[in-house]
Amino acid sequence: MSDFFKTFAAVALLAVVAGCKPDVAALPDDVLARVDGADITVRLMKLDNDGEIPKGYPARKDLLDRMILNRIVSTEAAGKGYLTDQDVQGEVAEFEGGEMAEKVYQKYLADVEITEKDLPAPEEFGDTALELSEMDFADLATAEKALAELKAGAKFEDVVKKRGTGISAATGGHIGWQNLRNAMYPAGVKAALKKLGKGETSPILKTDFGYSVFVVHDRKEAEQVREEGKKSLLDRVRTQKAKDKMYETLKRLRKEYNVRYNPELEKGNLHIDWAAKVGETTISISDAISGKKPESHKPHGGTNPAMVITSLNRMIDNLLLAREGKRLGLDNDLDYVDRRKLKVEEFMTKVYLRKALGVPDEPSDEDIKAYYDQNKERFKRKETVHLGRILVKTEKEAEVVLKDLKAGKDFNETAFLRSKDKSAKLGGDMGVMPVDQLSEPFKSEEAKLKPGELSGVVKSKYGYEIIKLHDRKPAGIPPVEELRPILAKRAVVKLKGDKVLSYVSNLYKTHKVQVNEKLLNKL
Numbered sequence: 074m075s076d077f078f079k080t081f082a083a084v085a086l087l088a089v090v091a092g093c094k095p096d097v098a099a100l101p102d103d104v105l106a107r108v109d110g111a112d113i114t115v116r117l118m119k120l121d122n123d124g125e126i127p128k129g130y131p132a133r134k135d136l137l138d139r140m141i142l143n144r145i146v147s148t149e150a151a152g153k154g155y156l157t158d159q160d161v162q163g164e165v166a167e168f169e170g171g172e173m174a175e176k177v178y179q180k181y182l183a184d185v186e187i188t189e190k191d192l193p194a195p196e197e198f199g200d201t202a203l204e205l206s207e208m209d210f211a212d213l214a215t216a217e218k219a220l221a222e223l224k225a226g227a228k229f230e231d232v233v234k235k236r237g238t239g240i241s242a243a244t245g246g247h248i249g250w251q252n253l254r255n256a257m258y259p260a261g262v263k264a265a266l267k268k269l270g271k272g273e274t275s276p277i278l279k280t281d282f283g284y285s286v287f288v289v290h291d292r293k294e295a296e297q298v299r300e301e302g303k304k305s306l307l308d309r310v311r312t313q314k315a316k317d318k319m320y321e322t323l324k325r326l327r328k329e330y331n332v333r334y335n336p337e338l339e340k341g342n343l344h345i346d347w348a349a350k351v352g353e354t355t356i357s358i359s360d361a362i363s364g365k366k367p368e369s370h371k372p373h374g375g376t377n378p379a380m381v382i383t384s385l386n387r388m389i390d391n392l393l394l395a396r397e398g399k400r401l402g403l404d405n406d407l408d409y410v411d412r413r414k415l416k417v418e419e420f421m422t423k424v425y426l427r428k429a430l431g432v433p434d435e436p437s438d439e440d441i442k443a444y445y446d447q448n449k450e451r452f453k454r455k456e457t458v459h460l461g462r463i464l465v466k467t468e469k470e471a472e473v474v475l476k477d478l479k480a481g482k483d484f485n486e487t488a489f490l491r492s493k494d495k496s497a498k499l500g501g502d503m504g505v506m507p508v509d510q511l512s513e514p515f516k517s518e519e520a521k522l523k524p525g526e527l528s529g530v531v532k533s534k535y536g537y538e539i540i541k542l543h544d545r546k547p548a549g550i551p552p553v554e555e556l557r558p559i560l561a562k563r564a565v566v567k568l569k570g571d572k573v574l575s576y577v578s579n580l581y582k583t584h585k586v587q588v589n590e591k592l593l594n595k596l
Contacts, residue, residue: 170391173398240512
């Protein structure tokens with residue numbers, strides 16, 4: 074259900090549930106509500122919320138209100154033939170595909186066998202690990218003042234904000250868990266840190282970039298680290314083997330169901346009748362992009378066929394895995410059956426409110442612009458940059474990497490394969506950050522770059538860096554197009570609410586609803 078309908082489920086029910094007199098004694102202990110004689114149990118609430126009961130009464134009340142709304146509106150919708158509505162069936166098929174894909178994957182995961190031969194030597198998993206806070210100083214005199222303040226009873230967080238430098242200073246110096254085998258500190262610093270116990274503060278330690286003081290919040294000995302590393306690797310190996318089996322299954326199913334694509338699609342032509350065929354099932358362009366018009370996907374002013382193909386491939390895979398899951402009998406699972414029923418109620422509610430009441434899933438361009446004009450001051454931002462990094466240990470290695478990048482190698486792929494930073498798994502992506510929160514050398518280097526440009530080899534406290542500026546956003550109020558997703562959500566709630574509220578309020582008068590407030594409170 075869209076954020077619009079989720080929000081209005083709660084708003085509408087606040088207005089009408091007050092008139093419902095819960096008969097707690099008439100409801101069993103595990104029943105949260107009864108709608109026209111049909112129970113909404115604790116188990117169903119968990120199924121509707123990814124296996125968890127929401128924390129806090131307001132969140133539980135909101136979820137239960139939405140479930141009641143779905144039950145009532147979907148009953149009305151079913152009576153008017155909406156169960157076979159094309160849009161509802163499309164949503165159901167997409168849900169079945171996603172759920173069955175996950176269930177097939179979980180079955181493969183459970184079937185994987187792992188042996189000790191799949192694991193490296195124990196020492197490869199690392200050494201002692203410490204949860205640290207760190208404050209860095211450019212000169213010894215400042216470091217001595219800071220250490221004296223700590224010994225006098227000052228809080229580490231306060232001292233680092235006052236005197237420290239670096240990106241962690243603004244947040245109190247906490248840098249999380251560091252494995253001493255892989256941490257990029259000088260050998261002397263590692264040796265000193267290894268001697269510290271939980272809660273202890275280091276002396277002033279000389280680093281490659283100045284001076285540092287550390288505090289140890291917690292520590293794990295090498296044996297524990299290695300055991301955890303072994304478990305983590307086992308999980309990764311198991312995951313990879315399950316993914317490999319999924320890949321082989323999809324290859325088999327694509328051949329079995331004779332999957333074929335419209336040749337015009339590969340040429341970038343979106344004005345076609347069909348995008349792909351899976352056996353006797355035809356997938357149209359509108360299906361491939363979830364019912365939205367191709368023109369709604371216009372990054373940088375042009376239609377994006379690659380996005381359509383990505384969406385199409387996901388749909389094909391899910392369609393095939395749904396059939397595989399049913400072949401394996403995975404659709405007979407009770408949790409799946411009940412979760413599917415909840416989703417059907419949700420989909421029918423959304424489609425019925427949109428079509429029968431004329432309430433759109435998305436606001437018009439005029440609605441969005443009006444909301445933006447009325448609220449633009451709320452969206453002011455600082456200057457931000459989107460950076461990428463590749464971190465290596467030696468200057469020589471960094472120069473080789475830079476040469477490869479200048480020769481045309483992909484930055485993200487190179488970062489994934491060669492960077493030693495934790496951002497490597499994200500292709501070196503550091504995310505979007507305010508310029509005033511950058512540490513050196515990132516702050517100095519980004520100022521020299523234009524979007525898309527690379528720095529030279531830059532020495533940092535962690536090793537040698539190559540920095541890429543992906544994008545820069547100036548300070549001020551972003552244009553309406555940049556804010557469109559969040560504006561759309563807020564505008565549709567504001568502008569379309571009265572119509573839904575009036576309808577739902579009247580609808581409740583024709584249905585019997587009982588709510589177990591006592592149970593809802595104590596969960």
